[in-house]
Amino acid sequence: MNGTRRTSPHPTAAAPAGLNRLTPADLPALAAGATLLGSGGGGDVALPARLLRHTLAAAPVPVVPAAALPEDALVVHAGEAGAPDVLSERLPCAEDFARAVRAVETATGRTADAVGIIEIGGLNALAPALAAAELGLPVLDGDLMGRALPRIDQTTLALDGHPACPFALTSPAGDTVLVPTCTPRAVEPLLHADIAALGGAAALALHPVTAGTLRTSGIPGSLTACVRLGERYLAARDTPPAELAARLGARLLCAGRIDELRPRRGAETGSVTLHDHRDGAVVRVDLLDELLAVTVDGETLAATPDIIVAVDAAGHAPLRCDQLRTGRTVLILHLPALHRWPPEAAHLVGPRAYGLTLTPATGKTPAPAGAAPERSST
Structure with a gap:
């Protein structure tokens, strides 16, 4: 890797039931779980999985829950932005993610203590670990969507009124765009315009928030839940349909x-x-x-x-x-x-x-599995 590794000043102890690090052995389950949580979208995990396999072979990536970080620890969320077909061929490298995070750090005047996951479905469940490894930081055991969703305003932080800015985009060519401030309704249009200008794919860093904020406005434990889901799928994928569903x-x-x-x-x-x-x-x-x-x-x-x-x-x-x-x-x-x-x-x-007018039938939704209880917006 080309970046300069750093040591977080805060401890990275994980919750007993959760992951405390990502290793090569976790990668098949992580990729499988992320694909399932993509709900048919989120992009192809194959390329980031290959990059992450090389990264994890060099050193595991620490995993930390927001609850184990100090209240004021800074978490910068990272991921990939762009059209899935472009990303499948032009995936940003680990250094691109690091550059985007550093641009957000410069804008906030603070150094990140951990890298957060925007969405736990699809390729963006894997990309933050690349950024964390490049920066020498832990990746957060949590995310902002609980699955894959198509828009950047579809996050728990956005729902609770926390701004995405400053945000930064870095292209595979090394060009970086920084948006220090904008209104919430302008975030998505600006992202689309900047991504197009950067060639259709870019590393993204946004939502610099404290661990304290994520304790109330994040989705805890979703990285662990993703890996556990992938483990169950891999163990059951050769079983009959009814048994696969049950497992x-x-x-x-x-x-x-x-x-x-x-x-x-x-x-x-x-x-x-x-x-x-x-x-x-x-x-x-x-x-x-x-x-x-x-x-x-x-x-x-x-x-x-x-x-x-x-x-x-x-x-x-x-x-x-x-x-x-x-x-x-x-x-x-x-x-x-x-x-x-x-x-x-x-x-x-x-x-x-x-734009769909539907009312799901009541009483037919499976219970939540392993990440977070129902929360109220603040």
């Missing part, structure tokens, strides 16, 4: 062939229609960047922000939205959420955020 704590909503695919059009949602070969039910799955809702015979049984996953019926490999094809036989699973968003977040992460 994941999920509901098997559909097992059938995709009969119709209606592609998304820009910001307009698309859908796939299936016939469940078990009982003949007609199943519609709404999608955009992620799988958004499952409606069975006219009744919506699952919807965002709950986690909906499509897996190939033959090998049980999780599928991204862009891998769904007419004629393909898939299983549709409804996984327990890592985080229960409060009702006032419905406009931000619920079906309405994507």
